[in-house]
Amino acid sequence: MAPDRTSVQSGSEQPSHDAIDNGNPAVFKPKYFVLDDINIDLLTVIATLLSVLSFFTSYISSTKTIAVATAIILPLRVFFPRPTDPEGLVLITGGSGGIGAELSYIFANHGNDLVLVGRNEEQLENVKRNVEQKYKQKVYTITADLSLPGSAQKLYDNVTSKGLEVSVLVNNAGLGAAGDTLEQPIDIAERMTTLNCITVVQLSQLFGRDMARRGKGWMLQVSSVGGWMASPHHNIYHATKHFVRAFSESLSLELRAYPGVVNTQIMPGPTQTQWPTRADAEETVMFGMPGGQNDPKQVALAAYEGLRKRKRMVFSSWDDAISSVFMQLAPRSVHLTLAAMANSPTRGLARMPEPEKDQGKRGQKLEGRKD
Ligand SMILES: NC(=O)c1ccc[n+]([C@@H]2O[C@H](COP(=O)([O-])OP(=O)(O)OC[C@H]3O[C@@H](n4cnc5c(N)ncnc54)[C@H](OP(=O)(O)O)[C@@H]3O)[C@@H](O)[C@H]2O)c1
Structure with a gap:
């Protein structure tokens, strides 16, 4: 009898290729074209x-x-099977504000319990209180800095030691930092790449293996239209989002070997959250344009819809989709010129301020928001 597909090992144990190869080849053979x-x-x-x-x-x-x-x-x-709402416990990194908090409300509204992860305990408690009062769902909060090496494994161990089974993983937490590459503090660049790339990969591996073993699960990666743009003056952040885009696209294809496990990425454009303040990007052309920013609720709704429809990639708006495709098709010199302009300071040739070491700072004008 062929071994069942639960031969993918759990969590921190490393699944060998044998574990997958020994499975039923009919199940494990990757499907490169699926009528989805x-x-x-x-x-x-x-x-x-x-x-x-x-x-x-x-x-x-x-x-x-x-x-x-x-x-x-x-x-x-x-x-063709109709869209299905993700079921079970949802873990959201960066659930304490912005797009992550909006996703929390949407999932809770659909009856999911939540694990919210972030650094700011007070903000996490705010979102927890809102969810529990309004949607009557159970919320666990975990305070963790996911920009530190090894933090993904620690988070996974923390969650599993509580006996919690994560059915939906939302890799949302992310940092940006405007400014030229040589002027970026080395530690900010390191934390940005760890949080935006390494933590995303490791959480997807750790929780993804459990989902594959169970034959069911959903992963949502919060990428960015920055993943379509090489961007002078905001280079490292956009490079991390290229990473997320490529990683997520290939992961979606690989997961076709596990038909119950879904991976979707959302590509938000500029969005009105704490992100531009923390990244010192408020004064750039991209964020300075009046009316040019998405509502985080709309971004979260687009992401949720994409996930339930099992899409590989969704954009937060038509504007974002069109500008991303345009940037992809434009000659590289045009692409780079436009991207450099979009990420330049609005006021003449003034330099961007150096990114703050404490990226937990919050913007004044957004303080009144419910997140
Ligand atoms: N806003 C935009 O214009 C935009 C555009 C494209 C893509 N995105 C992406 O969307 C995602 C969400 O960003 P947002 O716009 O909602 O920004 P936000 O309002 O700043 O929220 C970011 C969230 O990530 C958490 N976070 C930040 N650093 C963390 C760390 N080291 N460890 C753990 N959690 C951390 C924050 O929680 P704490 O403060 O509690 O740690 C917060 O909950 C990010 O991946 C971002 O790159 C944003």
């Missing part, structure tokens, strides 16, 4: 384009094209 929601979307776009094209050419009859396209796409749409 994303591919159905792609087919729908192609079929629609062909139908539109058929109106302008005499070679194909438009009636026939539309009929054929409908006959192919409609059954796929109707019979």
Whole structure:
């Protein structure tokens, strides 16, 4: 009898390739093309384009094209599994404010209990109180600095030692720091890369293995449109988000070997949270433009919808999607010029202030917000 797919070992133990190879090859063979929601979307776009094209050419009859396209796409749409709400306990890093707090309210509203992680105990308690009063869900809080080496493993051990089983992992906590590369304090750059990259990878591995063993789970990676932009004056942060984007895209594909485990990434554009204050990015063209910032609630809703629809990647708005694709397609010199302008200080050639060592600082104008 073929060993079952729970041969992926738990948590801190290292699963060997054997553990996976010894499984039923029919289950473990990676599936490079799956007719999932994303591919159905792609087919729908192609079929629609062909139908539109058929109106302008005499070679194909438009009636026939539309009929054929409908006959192919409609059954796929109707019979393909509908979106499902993530079930079970949700762990959110950076659940004490901004996008993470908004995600907490959305998950709690859908009946999920929460584990919220952050450094600021008071803020964590605020969100916990809001959730418990309004949604009557159970909330655990864990105070941890995830920019320190080894913090992902410590968090995993802390959670599992309490007997908690995480069904949904949200890798949301992230730091930014505006300014030129050579002027960045070395320790800020190290903490940024640890929090934005290493912790994300390790938490995905640790909790992801448990999900694979159980055959069920959801992971949400909070990336950024910065993951589509090489950005002079904000180089290191954007480079970390390129990392998250690539890591998450490949992870989504690898997870097709475990059909019950989903991985989605959200690409927020500039969003009105504490992030620009902490990153000293408030004075940049990107954040200084009036009306140019997303509402964190909308970002969180887009992320939640993407996760329940099992999307590989979602954007927080059409503007963000279009600007990211444009930056991808633009010649590199145009791309770099625009990105450098977007990340430059708004007031003439003034230099960006050096990023604060204490990235826990909070912006005045956002103090009244519920998070
Ligand atoms: N806002 C934007 O414009 C924007 C755009 C694109 C992507 N993003 C990404 O969205 C994610 C959420 O950011 P946000 O906009 O909601 O910013 P935020 O308001 O500053 O929230 C960041 C959250 O991360 C937590 N955090 C920061 N450093 C931490 C650390 N060392 N250890 C543990 N937790 C830490 C913070 O909690 P404590 O303060 O309690 O530690 C806070 O809950 C980040 O990954 C960010 O890169 C933001």
